[in-house]
Amino acid sequence: MxxxxxxxxxxxxxxxxxxxxxxxxxxxxxxxxxxxxxxxxxxxxxxxxxxxxxxxxxxxxASKGELAPTGRALDLAIFDQGLFAVEANGQEAYTRSGQFELDANGQMRIDGRVAVGVEGPIVVPEHKEIFVGDDGMVSITPAGGGIIEEVGQLKLVNPDFDTLLKGDDGLLRLKDGTVAAMDPEVSLVSGFLESSNxxxxxxxxxxxxxxxxxxxxxxxxxxxxxxxxxxxxxxxxx
Known part of the structure; x- marks a missing residue:
């Protein structure tokens, strides 16, 4: 019994x-x-x-959500597999959420967290227009007009999902505590957001x-x- x-x-x-x-x-x-x-x-x-x-x-x-058009330049969605990198509590973490914002200092953020760039955080100066290429390169047309300038490239990674663990904050991290390498094969599209899967x-x-x-x-x-x-x-x- x-x-x-x-x-x-x-x-x-x-x-x-x-x-x-x-x-x-x-x-x-x-x-x-x-x-x-x-x-x-x-x-x-x-x-x-x-x-x-x-x-x-x-x-x-690891299944993909649907892509919904928004027409907003800083709404980004990843084709197929891949993740955006963000800074969380001093560590690098990963997400598929691509709703980017610029804070008061022009720093790119996702859900309030600093977006990680290939060469560190990306700070966008005053601009007339902003563009994000399919490789994550962020470019602007200066406020006064002129030649398009590149201001940084988003870090895009593609680790095996079996090596990832989701934290209480909803972000993904490598189980072994290391940092994922930049993957040049990851491609994104601007003006779209990916829905939940x-x-x-x-x-x-x-x-x-x-x-x-x-x-x-x-x-x-x-x-x-x-x-x-x-x-x-x-x-x-x-």
Whole structure:
């Protein structure tokens, strides 16, 4: 009976963690460039006769979202595979979100974080027009007109998704703590944003299935309690 209740409790805990993961995916269905977390369940052997379930390190979906036109020069989307590099808490991290902004000093940022350039942060001076090439090169037409000037190139990387881990801030980092190298093969397009790659229908169906699994685990715990009470009554009558 103790084995039953601990097994059921382990299953219920695993389901609750999976529900939280699915809920986070659904909450970000409209977040540009969001990469869905994947559920990973592992079996943990306690003894020769007991195996409990537990959530492992969640993987990240590498599937692509849809590209939506915006017409804004600093809205950037990556074709196929690749990531933008940003600075987060003094470390380099990666994202597919391409909604760039210029701060008061002209520094390029993504979601408030400094965008990493090939030669460091990119600072854009006063300008009439701004352009971003498919290789991430940022160019401007000076405010007073004249020849187009290059002001920096965005760092674009393409590490294997199996080597990445998503942090609590939603950014991706290499599991070994190193920095990804610039990949010249990564290509982007200006005037578009990539949508989240979360499939809302799939996540909803999975959430409903998890709810049913949780109900089963609760019933098993109640059954274990009933069996324990029955056993105690039998022992009390001996």
């Amino acid at each position: 103790d084995k039953l209740i601990y097994t059921a409790a382990s299953g219920a805990q695993r389901v609750m963690e999976a529900q939280a993961l699915r809920a986070n995916n659904l909450a970000n269905v409209d977040s540009n460039g969001f990469r869905a977390d994947l559920e990973l369940v592992q079996a943990k052997q306690i003894s020769n006769t007991r195996v409990l379930s537990q959530m492992g390190s969640a993987g990240v979906s 979360v499939d809302a229908v799939t996540e909803l169906v999975a959430s409903m299935d998890l709810s049913r699994q949780f109900e089963v685990q609760i019933k098993l715990m109640k059954s274990a309690e009933t069996l324990a009470k029955s056993g105690n009554r039998l022992l009390g009558n001996i």
